[in-house]
Amino acid sequence: MRNLHSNGNLDSDEGEATEDKSHQNGSEDSVILGLDGGATSTVCVCVPFFPYGDRLPEPLPILGRAVAGCTNSNSVGETAARDSLEQVISEALVQSGSEKSDVRGVCLGVSGVNHPSDQEKIEKWIRDMFPSHVKVYVQNDAIVALASGTMGKLHGCVLIAGTGCIAYGFDEDGREARASGAGPILGDWGSGYGIAAQALTAVIRAHDGRGPQTMLTSTILKALGLSSADELIGWTYADPSWARIAALVPQVVSCAEAGDEISDKILVEAAEDLALSVKAVVKRLGLCGEDGTASFPVVMVGGVLNANRNWDIGKEVSKRINQYFPGAETIIPKVEPAVGAALLAMNFLTS
Template identity: 30%
Template sequence: MKFFAGVDGGGTTTRCVIFDQEGNISGYGKAGPANYHAAGSAVTGDSLLTALQNACATLPPGYEIEGLFLALAGVVSDKDKRIILELSQFLLQKFTINPGNIQVNHDCQAALTGATGGTSGIIVISGTGSSCYGENGQGESWMAGGWGYILDDLGSSYYLGQQALVSCVQCYDGRGPFTILLREILHKLGLQRVEELMHWLYFPTLDRAAVAGLAPLVIQAAEADDSIAQNIVKKGARELAVMVKAVAEKLNMRAAEIKISTAGGLVNEAAYYRRAFQATLGEMLPEALLINPFLPPVIGAALLGYRQAKGIISPEILAKLNCQQKLLD
């Protein structure tokens, strides 16, 4: 029996979905991070293996994965794609996969395909990292952001956490105004003194996920009317809107094409942050329409695996997958 699989790998979590030729979800698996720039090739390979193993555990004997799409954060260049393709070759020894139908690209493409069902639009991702990707009616695409935490990741959970830490040390030094973030962050980290922050941050290595984990404290402080936290949220939301505007302009998108959807834990789950993004987007791109995603990114990845093998995504497949997406909750 033939199946189609998609892997959505981010800076924190990797997910895999498998569905059959009729669009029935047959397997689902989760694992750790799969951004090989940040996590390394070994961890990324382990995450791909674990997610696929978990998803394939419920497949019947004699299965074949006819199409597999690996949508991974940090995949930007052709070199990145080659590295991931080479890394994924060991999967052929573990699973029955058609080697001619394995495709690799960044996670934004899968997120957009899921959000719009394969039509034109723009997806903005804000989780551990951030990026934005769009496709117009002529089949052209453009990506903004996604350059990693040193050069970019503006508007992400990491960005909010990093900006909060900057505000904390400036507050302590007397270089910046008071913020309740100083007290709240020290309490969350179990630290007694501000001087301990450097050791927590840099040793043994910088932990992006741990910094991103401070983002909820920024949202809570902003909701409690802390002006510093509110300014961090405002700046982060603006950076996301700037990415959207840049993609829309690069693709010369008509007003009817500027359908914006979102993915990632920060912009989708933090209502305060989402409202800030929506307000800023309305000011910068008033013709844009913010829509709810039709399907989650991991199903978008599986749809791209299906399209790789079949060449077209049928409305029947989309409808059936839409009815089943709650199975992944």
């Protein structure tokens, strides 16, 4: 933003020179954009740029926050993904009273970034939206979720369990490892989609006599406004989107809390699968040390893990992780992943 003289008049040349200098050295007008692109929506936050990353205030001031649609092009296509990206960035900047020229860096964590070509494509989208001085970082959404629990430091493991699920980790040398995150067809069974899909399968099995009767039948049919399990087949295939299926997880948890054995078994198996994903990452990176007792953070993010229900999936996962690794410190982040992305950008810029 250009500076005003005391008389209120804008000197264009001097203002632009000041602007250029501020982008090089940091100023009170400089901002960072952090974005979290999940399977259902994208959140963008605008925060002030602090040139000394180790002196960040807590809580980090949020100047603007906006929400738009999914930015995973694998789910919604490139046009819709890019449109959502432009929308959410514009709205966050408007809320903050900032211009694109005020931005020092943009960090986007998005689901579906599993290959350098994915990264390069999205980086180009963002670079095309901003002046050339703006630094752009594109990561998998798991990485910014980790940063949300470690104040932007990339060390330890993150477990995300929402519509989808993934475990991702870094050791102190920067080596990376992941487990799960390959989507529902390839077996993300601890995810919201995986839990709900197994519940729907249990209802159909009970209906046609291949499986035991379950409370899930009446509970799910009531939630969907259907009168019979036969109608469930049409409902499922009318729009088999991952998020639409995953939205049935609360019904599974309610049935498990009411004593339904089928629902309880589904949730137990989900907790075990999620803990195994963390175990695979920790073992591959040696985060637990040679004797298996070293301390390291495990950041836990997502609606499946943080539902605050009596049947607490997150608590069950934590219990299993600590059985594997006594030194593991499970962390529920105090900030959302979009803020983690902003912290990550801040650390990249100040390191």
